[in-house]
Structures are given as structure tokens and as C-alpha cells.
Amino acid sequence: MNHEDDAAAGRHDGTTRRADRTPEHTFAALPPARGGSFARTWWGRAWLAALEDGALDGAQVRAGRRLVRAGAVGAVSVRPGRVTAVVRDRDGTGQRADVLLAELSDGQWDRLLNLAVERSGDMAALLDREMPPHLVEDAATAGIDLLPGLGDLEPSCGCGAWDHCGHTAALCYQVARLLDEDPLVLLLLRGRAPRAVLDDLQARGTAAAAPEPAAARPRPDGVDAAQVYAAARPPLPAPPELPAEPGPPPSLDTETPPAAGVDPTALEFLTARAADGAHRMLSEALNGSTDASAELTAGQDAVRLAAGLAGTPRAFRTAVGQRLAAGSGRSREALASAVRAWRYGGAAALSVLEDEWEVEGEMSVRARSALASAWEDDERPVLRSRGNRWTAVGTSCQLRLGRDGRWWPYRKERGRWVPAGDATGDPATALATALSCADGDGDGDESTGADAR
Structure with a gap:
């Protein structure tokens, strides 16, 4: 395949591209990549997986990594269906490297944007220049591969190699670094300028949120609650302000002896934790957010409670810790490890500690x-x-x-x-x-x- 002829004709894999709709963006050369991995984000790693799993010669892939670490990749030009850069060998010789990726059709773009609008979180993530995993998964289910797969990154290099060479591999690694910083570069590669995609996305979201004309809606019985709310007099009070700290729990230090099996100190601890939880939920409600991880199993909640024992008297901490360990089916040592994991990352970190898959x-x-x-x-x-x-x-x-x-x-x-x-x-x-x-x-x-x- 002659890729230069394809570019001149404005076609790649059967997708027509008009000259007046061909955006292009050039990124300045990045500094050498010193140590570590080339992709921090999951979408950057998915891009590299398409290269590393599809290249026939692993030695050329490794050569590409060395060129990127040496800072041999020049400015990167990105346009629909193609990314280009000059890559210099160790002797200073420059080779033009191109990597081609099929553009999405108009119908595929339409389905992709409608999917993003259906999930408010996906739409918000794109507007924040992030690549939401659910959108990529839903799009793949609908037959739209936003991220490249095995064999999708098609190389073309001035050195004459017919498969990925060190120059095109280096370009792919450099693009992964660009995608880490701005995944919307992928939208341009797939055929549309990111700004145009975001504007279209916002327009669709506004249209989806617009109320249906009254004439088109069936007349329900009763009174429209929205009209009643809008006409409310006097106006509703402002939302409550968030207290600086949770309220103090009630004191159970009374002259009345507790019932058999009731530990007043443990109850005070639990009420204090409940106050902390209520304060957190109020904060989330006032900020318009929710904690999806709030629904915990009994075993997870035991670890959460044990993590909150810090700062309590030692004797109380030991007694309650033993009860939480027994109640959750853990030894004291296992509960201590679980608490350490919880402090690093909550329920997700606890799952990594205790689940093997x-x-x-x-x-x-x-x-x-x-x-x-x-x-x-x-x-x-x-x-x-x-x-x-x-x-x-x-x-x-x-x-x-x-x-x-x-x-x-x-x-x-x-x-x-x-x-x-x-x-x-x-x-x-x-x-x-x-x-x-x-x-x-x-x-x-x-x-x-x-x-x-």
C-alpha cells in the first residue's frame, strides 16, 4: 500500500476526508524519556499494547524504546488517520516515520457521541479531557473501536521497512506519552478535531436535557410538580451549611448500670463513627457528589471501624479490635494488615490484599x-x-x-x-x-x- 498516495487522495481504508475538514495539530518534541514506563494511563498502555502485540519483530520495538529514551523523536504532527514525525538514528540521520489509524465513519461518530451523552459521567470525563473506560467498552460493544487493537497501527517509514521498524515504534511510544497528557489526541487521529467533538457533545447534551414541548406531552392527572416548585412562595430556604466537624456523640456515663451484654464505651465509639459518616455524607450532598464505595460488606465495614480506632485508649482499642477481628473472621494479624491496606486505599486496597484472581x-x-x-x-x-x-x-x-x-x-x-x-x-x-x-x-x-x- 502506498500511504503517500492515500494521503494525497484524502482517503484511508475507504474513509473520505474533505480538505476543508482536515484539522492538524503539531506537538513540540518531548524531552528524552528517562527510565520507568512510557504510559501512565490505561489508555496510553492500550495504545502501546496495539504496537507491542502487533509488531512482528520485538527487537525493533526495543530499538524504538531506546530512540525515545535518547530524545530522537522530533515534533509530532497529528491529523485524521495519520501521525508523523522525523526520528533520528544514532548517527544523526533522520527518517520520516508515519503511523496510520483508520478513521471513524460519520455513522460511527454519531453512535459514539450518543453513547457519551447517555452516561453523564462519560460526558463529563471527555469534557475534562479524560478517556472514560465505560465509554470505550460501550463503544466496542456497539462495534466502534476507539482505541487501536492488534494490527490497527499501520507503519510507513522512509527507511523502507515493511513492518514496524525502530522509527515507527519510537513514534508510537512518543504518541503514548502525548495520549497520557491529552487522550483527546485520539479523537483527532480517528477523524475529528477534539474541539468540534466537544462542541457537538455539549450540543447533544443540551438537546437531551431540554424539556419536551408542552403540546407534545400527554396531559397527566393532577398538578405539575415542577410548576408548583417554581411558583413556591416564600422561596425555599438555602441548603444547610456544613459544620466544621461532626457533632459530639451523647455521653453514656450515667449512674444507671448498663444492661447485660452492653458495653457503653463501644456504643460511644460507634455513635462517634456514625457522626463521622453523617458529616461525610452531608459534605458529599452539598458538593453534589456521592461515594459509590459507601455500600460496604460486613467484613469491609469491620476493617473501616478498626481503622477508626486510632487515637482511642489502648485497652479499648485492643478489646474492640479483638471483637472486630472475630466478627469479621480474621485473626488479629490479618485485621492489622487489612487496616493498613484500608488506610492506603479503602475497599479497593482491601480487595487487593485479600482477593487473588x-x-x-x-x-x-x-x-x-x-x-x-x-x-x-x-x-x-x-x-x-x-x-x-x-x-x-x-x-x-x-x-x-x-x-x-x-x-x-x-x-x-x-x-x-x-x-x-x-x-x-x-x-x-x-x-x-x-x-x-x-x-x-x-x-x-x-x-x-x-x-x-
């Missing part, structure tokens, strides 16, 4: 891509995998993959795997965090039978 499908592709690009060949640790856990051989450190695609650092303490830090999108960063605080307890081999549960 098989990484399959698209998640597996993204995980392999992230691990392959996180280190240079001479720096890559030996990792032994089991489910969503990768143990660094010869260390007491481990990586765990959460269901949201983030990597969690773990280390072994007294034969038990415990969380060692916050989650990150880069496995190299997560492992470095675990190594920096490893205590050298064991070699991290899960075959010893030690487990976090």
Missing part, C-alpha cells in the same frame, strides 16, 4: 504491556507470577494488580505479605516503593505457604 482478556494485555515497557532489558527484575501477583525473585517484594489496572507494592513481614505503599499506574514505581522499605524478611517466595489472608 486470574488476569485475563484485555486486562492481561495491558498488564503484560506495562511490565514489558517498565524496565530496560538490563534492568528488568525476574518476576514469578500467580494470578494478579508478581513476586520479584530474590527479594521480599511483590507487585499486585488491582481490578482498576493500578499496581500495588507489597513486601513480606514476618512471613505475611502486607501493603507497602499507595497504588500507581507504573509497575516499576510500585516495585521501587516496595524495595525501598523492604525489611529483608524472606525471599518473597509464595511457595513457603505464607499468604496475606
Whole structure:
């Protein structure tokens, strides 16, 4: 296929592109990529997975990584269906590299934008220049592949290579860095300028929210509540202001002895936690947000309560902690590990600690891509995998993959795997965090039978 002839004709994979609708954006050359992975976001990693899984020659992919780390990729020009840059070899010779990606048809754009309007969260994410996972998944179900898949990134290079060479691979890695900063670059590659897409999206959202003309609506029985609300006199009072702190719980220190089996100190603790929860929910309501993770299981809520014991008297903390451990089916040590995980990331971090699951499908592709690009060949640790856990051989450190695609650092303490830090999108960063605080307890081999549960 002669890609230059395609560009001159304004066509790629049968998609017509009129000259007066051909936007283009040129990004200045980025500085050399020093260490770590090339993509921090899930959409950047999905882009790289299309390159790394589709290239026939892995050596050329690695050569591309080296060129990006050396700062050999010049300014990147992005236009519908094509991304272009000059990539310089080590001897200074420049080669024009192009990567082509099929544009979406007008019908596909129409379905994609309607899907985004149906989910207010997806629409808000796009307007904030983020790529919502649900939109990509819903679009794929509807037959619209927004992100490239295996074999979708078509290379063309002045060096004459017929498959991906080091120059086109370097360009793909550079584009992944651009997508990390602004995923709407992908919209331009798929055929439309991001500003035009956002304007169209806002117009559709406004039209969807507009009330139906009164003449077109059936007349209901009774009175229109919206009219009653609008005509309310006097006006409704302003929403309450958020108190600076939760209200104090009632004191149960009375002369009346408690009933059998009732612990006044534990009740005071629970009422204090309830006041904290009420204060948080009021804050969310006044800010127009909700906490989707508020619905907890009994086991998760026991960990949440145990995490709130900090600052209470030691004897009380020990007694309540024992009851929470027993009630949630955990040992005291397991509850302590769970509390540590909770403080790092709530219910999501607790799931990473206690649940082991098989990484399959698209998640597996993204995980392999992230691990392959996180280190240079001479720096890559030996990792032994089991489910969503990768143990660094010869260390007491481990990586765990959460269901949201983030990597969690773990280390072994007294034969038990415990969380060692916050989650990150880069496995190299997560492992470095675990190594920096490893205590050298064991070699991290899960075959010893030690487990976090």
C-alpha cells in the first residue's frame, strides 16, 4: 500500500476526508524519556499494547524504546488517520516515520457521541479531557473501536521497512506519552478535531436535557410538580451549611448500670463513627457528589471501624479490635494488615490484599504491556507470577494488580505479605516503593505457604 498516495487522495481504508475538514495539530518534541514506563494511563498502555502485540519483530520495538529514551523523536504532527514525525538514528540521520489509524465513519461518530451523552459521567470525563473506560467498552460493544487493537497501527517509514521498524515504534511510544497528557489526541487521529467533538457533545447534551414541548406531552392527572416548585412562595430556604466537624456523640456515663451484654464505651465509639459518616455524607450532598464505595460488606465495614480506632485508649482499642477481628473472621494479624491496606486505599486496597484472581482478556494485555515497557532489558527484575501477583525473585517484594489496572507494592513481614505503599499506574514505581522499605524478611517466595489472608 502506498500511504503517500492515500494521503494525497484524502482517503484511508475507504474513509473520505474533505480538505476543508482536515484539522492538524503539531506537538513540540518531548524531552528524552528517562527510565520507568512510557504510559501512565490505561489508555496510553492500550495504545502501546496495539504496537507491542502487533509488531512482528520485538527487537525493533526495543530499538524504538531506546530512540525515545535518547530524545530522537522530533515534533509530532497529528491529523485524521495519520501521525508523523522525523526520528533520528544514532548517527544523526533522520527518517520520516508515519503511523496510520483508520478513521471513524460519520455513522460511527454519531453512535459514539450518543453513547457519551447517555452516561453523564462519560460526558463529563471527555469534557475534562479524560478517556472514560465505560465509554470505550460501550463503544466496542456497539462495534466502534476507539482505541487501536492488534494490527490497527499501520507503519510507513522512509527507511523502507515493511513492518514496524525502530522509527515507527519510537513514534508510537512518543504518541503514548502525548495520549497520557491529552487522550483527546485520539479523537483527532480517528477523524475529528477534539474541539468540534466537544462542541457537538455539549450540543447533544443540551438537546437531551431540554424539556419536551408542552403540546407534545400527554396531559397527566393532577398538578405539575415542577410548576408548583417554581411558583413556591416564600422561596425555599438555602441548603444547610456544613459544620466544621461532626457533632459530639451523647455521653453514656450515667449512674444507671448498663444492661447485660452492653458495653457503653463501644456504643460511644460507634455513635462517634456514625457522626463521622453523617458529616461525610452531608459534605458529599452539598458538593453534589456521592461515594459509590459507601455500600460496604460486613467484613469491609469491620476493617473501616478498626481503622477508626486510632487515637482511642489502648485497652479499648485492643478489646474492640479483638471483637472486630472475630466478627469479621480474621485473626488479629490479618485485621492489622487489612487496616493498613484500608488506610492506603479503602475497599479497593482491601480487595487487593485479600482477593487473588486470574488476569485475563484485555486486562492481561495491558498488564503484560506495562511490565514489558517498565524496565530496560538490563534492568528488568525476574518476576514469578500467580494470578494478579508478581513476586520479584530474590527479594521480599511483590507487585499486585488491582481490578482498576493500578499496581500495588507489597513486601513480606514476618512471613505475611502486607501493603507497602499507595497504588500507581507504573509497575516499576510500585516495585521501587516496595524495595525501598523492604525489611529483608524472606525471599518473597509464595511457595513457603505464607499468604496475606
